[in-house]
Amino acid sequence: MTNNSTTDPIYKTDALISEDIDAYLETHQNKTMLRFITCGSVDDGKSTLIGRLLYDSKMIFEDQLATLEADSRRVGTQGQEIDFALLVDGLAAEREQGITIDVAYRFFSTEKRKFIVADTPGHEQYTRNMVTGASTADLAVILIDARKGVLTQTRRHSYLVHLLGIKNIVLAVNKMDLVDYSQEVFDQIVSDYTGFAHSIGISEFIAIPISGYKGDNITTTSDNTPWYGGAALLPHLETVDIALTKEPQNAAFRMPVQWVNRPNLDFRGFSGLIASGLAQPGDPVRVLPSGKTSKIAKIVTFDGDRAIAVAGEAVTLTLEDEIDCSRGQVIVAAQAPLEVADQFESTVIWMDEHEMVPGRAYWLKIGAQTVSATVQAPKYEINVNTLEHLATKTLDLNAIGVANITTDREIPFSSYEENHDLGGFILIDKITNQTVAAGMIHFALRRAHNIHWQALDIDRESHAAMKNQKPAVIWLTGLSGSGKSTIANVVEKKLARMNRHTFLLDGDNVRHGLNKDLGFTEADRIENIRRVGEVAKLMTDSGLIVITAFISPFRSERDMVRGMMQPGEFLEVFVDTPLEVAEARDVKGLYAKARSGQLKNFTGIDSPYEVPDAPELRIDTTDLTPEQAADAIIARLIP
Missing domain, CATH: 2.40.30.10 (Translation factors)
Structure with missing residues (x-):
């Protein structure tokens, strides 16, 4: 006898099936998301653990599983049917070395929660990649090989996890199968880690004995550890409170502006992700760093205007007043501004x-x-x-x-x-x-x-007008012996004949006074140029034309000085002399000392010179005399 009852799940109508699908989708759309990382030292089993989680949560397609089984047989896994680490270690270099190099992100889902897990490298060389993965995590699973205990990289990653503000921490003591599931080993590791964790400010963590290889205490509690009374790893991840890592919605409102939304002349909004607090139309706000104030007019989203928006939501705010606000500025509650x-x-x-x-x-x-x-x-x-x-x-x-x-x-x-x-x-x-x-x-x-810029009545424009000239910095850069000082001296004499007000800052002269405390290490060279740049800036404020002759070997520092000046006031002149020509001149005997090892950190010998990418003027001293070079510079300065 056939039973066509709609209560029998085998004979559901299309309408009921549709309702089931809608209910399923709604359930999964509303599930919370947990972002977590696995970290620890090399070979602690991070990739294997993630592979096991993906496998046990049935997030592997049949073709992926077949490929995984084939890869496992090819690389050889000492009798293990599946090498779960291969699910995550996608780079060829990772598979060859058996280590994780890059950060691998994987998504999986259970009935209770969605997850994004970052498998971070354990090798010290790739610690920077671990920081990348931890920067957005709500929880950290710190793995320890039960055979090795707490290692330096374990401490390093734990310290970084704490620094980055991750408050939910799981200490997963892995490879318990290789120590016969010894409670004594587990307790000793937990004791050692507890002492270190408390010393760096980690007050709470959950310790779980696991085996990624065998699957012990991964999805269900294991009979091999009857002495462990806590939850398995996956149930803990499904239920852990991630509110600890989120910005409280009752904090003061802050929203960095990521984009000024101006689709037409009738709309001007400020888009961004709310970092903390909540916003409502009518709330008074302040734009920083300018300090201008207004009120929120509307909260605009893709789905329409909102009456309220909270931390973690991406929105566009319109303001009641037309005030200056651009990308990078921060909109905050008017009564609780940021520093x-x-x-x-x-x-x-x-x-x-x-x-x-x-x-x-x-x-x-x-x-x-x-x-x-x-x-x-x-x-x-x-x-x-x-x-x-x-x-x-x-x-x-x-x-x-x-x-x-x-x-x-x-x-x-x-x-x-x-x-x-x-x-x-x-x-x-x-x-x-x-x-x-x-x-x-x-x-x-x-x-x-406590330090504020003092406004002066006689400003730089007034100083320039009194001298009847436009301030400028002529920055001669090149190797020692290229002719910078000679050319700079000729330039100043020619400008003096033109009744221009100038000052020449020479590299050697400055080191007799202002910078006599500096040596020639990379850091000291940078500080040397920074100080000279600040002096040159003060001199342009007084209306002078400043001429400098410095090797200034690094592009970043020349760009730093350019950034100190007003637009169009910095004239970079590359005195382009080949090393062999400059060394042949060697009027001070410096190259000979550098070649013999008596002079360290000498540019062109054991310290690099970075050629300017786009100087305003290039002077080839193998073709031009100092007089001709000076004329070319002045022609560029005063058209």
Whole structure:
């Protein structure tokens, strides 16, 4: 007898099937999302653990599984049917070496929650990639090989996790099958880790004994660890409270402006992701750093206008008043503004293979704003094993230190502890465009608030008018012996005959006084040029034409000085003399000393010279006399 009852799930009508699909989609759309990372030392089993989670949550298609099984047999996994790490280690170099190099992101879902997991590399060389993965995580799974215990990289990653503000931490003691599921081994590792965790400020974490290889305590509790009374890893991930890592919605309103939305003349809105707090039409707001105030007129989204918007939502705000607001500025609650400053104490995590150069200008990106910034010599470097503060003059790859940072203009900010979006930054090399560091602001330096620019009645325009000339900086750069000083001297004499008011800053002369405390290391060369640039700027403010003759070997520092000047006032003159010609002249005997090893850090021999990319003028001293070179410079300066 056939049963056509609609209550029998086998014989559902199309309408009921449609209702089931809608209910299923709604359920999965409304599930919360947990972003987490796996980190730890090399070979602690991070990739294997993620592969196991993907496999057990049935997030692998049949063709992927077949390929995985074939790859596992090809690479040989000591009898293991499937090498779960191959699901995540996608780079050829990773498979060949059996390690994770890049950050691999994977998505999977269960009935209770959606997940994005970042498998981060354990090798010390790739710590910078781990920082990238941790920057957006809500939770960190720190793995420890049960055979090895707490290692240096375990401590390093734990310290970074704490620095980056991740409050949900799982200590996964992996490979328990290789220590016979010993409770004594597990307890000793947890005890060792607890002492270190408390010393760096991690007050709470969950410890779970697991085996990614065997699947113990991954999705369900294992009979092999009857002494463990906690939850398995996946159930913990499904239920952990991620509100700990989110910005509270009752905090003061802050929204960095990412884009000025101007589709037509009748609409002007400011788009961005709300970093904290909530916004409603009518709320008084302030735009920083300008300090202009207005009220929110409308909250516009793709789905229509909103009556309220909260932290984590991307919206467009329109204001009641036409005030200046652009990308990088921050809209905040009018009665609870952010601090604005240009000098900060910060923790810096150095991520580049070339060491940090104190005094060099880097791009600092914070929120949607990018400004020029210099990092001072570190106050100290942190030993991640002992937490000792070590004296240092720079930071090498993966080093963590505390240093002061100065930006070229005031920026709105928050401490990283209060708001990750407005307190975290990256540093970018101006020449290579590579990210070289990540950092977290602690606080503004007090002197940043106490020092203000004094407005003067006789301004730079008045000084220039009195001298009947336009201020300028003629910046001669080139190798030692190229003829910079000779040409600069001729230029000044010719300008003097034209009744121009000038001053010549020569590299050797400046080192007799202003910069006599500086040597010739890369950091000292940078500071030498910075000071000269500041002096040249003051002289242009007084209306002078400033002529300089400095090797100034680095492009970034020449660009730094250019940035100090008014547009069009900086004239970079590349005195282009081949090394063999400059060395043949060697009027001071410096090249001979450098060749013999008596003179270190000499440009062109054991220190590089970076040729200007686009100088205003190039002088070839093999073709032109000093007189001819001077005439070419003056013709460029005074058309």
